[in-house]
Amino acid sequence: MNELERIEALASHFGAAGPGVRVGIGDDAAVFEAGKGALVWTIDAQVEGTHFKTEWVSWEDIGWRSFMAAASDLAAMGAEPAYALSALVLAPSVDDAALDALARGQAAAARTVGAPVIGGNLARGKETSITTTLLGRAEKPIARSGARPGDGIWLAGDVGLAAAGLLALMHGVQDARISAALEAWRRPRARIEAGRELARSSAVTAAIDVSDGLARDADHIAQASHVSFVFDRDRLLAHGGASLITTAGTLGRDALDLALYGGEDYALLVTSAAPIPGFSRIGDVEALEPGGARLHTRGPEGKLPLEPRGFDHFA
Numbered sequence: 201m202n203e204l205e206r207i208e209a210l211a212s213h214f215g216a217a218g219p220g221v222r223v224g225i226g227d228d229a230a231v232f233e234a235g236k237g238a239l240v241w242t243i244d245a246q247v248e249g250t251h252f253k254t255e256w257v258s259w260e261d262i263g264w265r266s267f268m269a270a271a272s273d274l275a276a277m278g279a280e281p282a283y284a285l286s287a288l289v290l291a292p293s294v295d296d297a298a299l300d301a302l303a304r305g306q307a308a309a310a311r312t313v314g315a316p317v318i319g320g321n322l323a324r325g326k327e328t329s330i331t332t333t334l335l336g337r338a339e340k341p342i343a344r345s346g347a348r349p350g351d352g353i354w355l356a357g358d359v360g361l362a363a364a365g366l367l368a369l370m371h372g373v374q375d376a377r378i379s380a381a382l383e384a385w386r387r388p389r390a391r392i393e394a395g396r397e398l399a400r401s402s403a404v405t406a407a408i409d410v411s412d413g414l415a416r417d418a419d420h421i422a423q424a425s426h427v428s429f430v431f432d433r434d435r436l437l438a439h440g441g442a443s444l445i446t447t448a449g450t451l452g453r454d455a456l457d458l459a460l461y462g463g464e465d466y467a468l469l470v471t472s473a474a475p476i477p478g479f480s481r482i483g484d485v486e487a488l489e490p491g492g493a494r495l496h497t498r499g500p501e502g503k504l505p506l507e508p509r510g511f512d513h514f515a
């Protein structure tokens with residue numbers, strides 16, 4: 201079973217969530233009613249060998265990026281971060297200095313996001329992993345399921361740059377022209393402020409953070425909302441700007457491919473009937489045609505179907 205099939209199999213054990221749960225399994229975070237508003241709850245693990253290698257990043261960066269990856273799911277719900285818990289499994293290679301650096305990175309990210317770490321757990325293990333839970337508040341949480349034909353597709357933050365940084369690290373490429381890509385992978389930023397804009401807008405219909413790649417994450421919205429996505433190739437490339445083009449060129453990769461299939465930038469992908477400050481428009485939501493593809497690109501050749509591939513832990 202691939203990742204989605206495994207999640208579906210797990211969800212079948214847990215059954216339907218009871219009353220009071222506004223968003224259950226299948227979105228960026230769970231949402232439950234709490235007093236007048238709602239609380240938004242997310243968890244994310246970063247595992248050595250799966251999400252990072254210590255040859256590539258400092259422990260401080262590992263702490264930072266693991267916290268930001270978790271916080272990004274709150275941004276994608278339009279939530280205001282409140283508090284965090286951190287569960288660490290430490291392999292013998294993590295000495296006291298490494299642990300100190302790891303926590304320093306987590307604490308810096310927690311300060312930036314505005315969600316202090318107020319607890320956690322510590323255990324020894326064969327492989328190091330960092331699991332972060334964040335709790336946030338939202339009056340109007342944004343799920344994946346509300347996109348409608350006629351909405352625009354909007355993006356805040358880079359796409360493709362972090363994947364380029366990862367490629368450079370994997371292949372040992374050293375070149376001053378890819379420093380922005382390395383920084384994007386090592387020090388991603390959860391788009392909390394962009395998430396606040398979603399909460400302020402009444403035109404926003406759906407949102408997701410781009411962790412597995414734009415195409416795959418867009419497909420999650422398209423599937424949940426029963427709509428089709430049409431990405432405008434020129435607008436997407438313009439959004440990436442000179443930085444993406446230069447990086448792609450240096451690595452001998454296609455810039456559009458990096459933008460569509462690269463993950464771990466933690467950009468916010470949103471559907472909305474009106475512009476949102478800080479977001480640029482990269483396409484249109486259309487009606488899903490029976491038997492038609494859920495994803496497309498539009499370019500000089502017209503509208504072409506796009507494969508929803510991206511990162512899958514079990515593919």
Ligand SMILES: Nc1ncnc2c1ncn2[C@@H]1O[C@H](COP(=O)(O)OP(=O)(O)OP(=O)(O)O)[C@@H](O)[C@H]1O
Pocket residue numbers: 207210211224225226227228229230244273409411412
């Ligand atoms: N073991 C599990 N038990 C119950 N639900 C799960 C489990 N693993 C994942 N889920 C749920 O499945 C959905 C997809 O999970 P996933 O971790 O892929 O989240 P995501 O937001 O798509 O990815 P990312 O964390 O990279 O942003 C989420 O709603 C999550 O809560």
Ligand SMILES: Cc1ncc(C[n+]2csc(CCOP(=O)(O)O)c2C)c(N)n1
Pocket residue numbers: 244245249250251252253269366411412463464511
């Ligand atoms: C050693 C190593 N190999 C591959 C990758 C690429 N990668 C791992 S997980 C992931 C998606 C987001 O994770 P998740 O879905 O768990 O939130 C991506 C793109 C990496 N970061 N490190």
Ligand SMILES: [Mg+2]
Pocket residue numbers: 227228272273276408409411
């Ligand atoms: Mg997510």
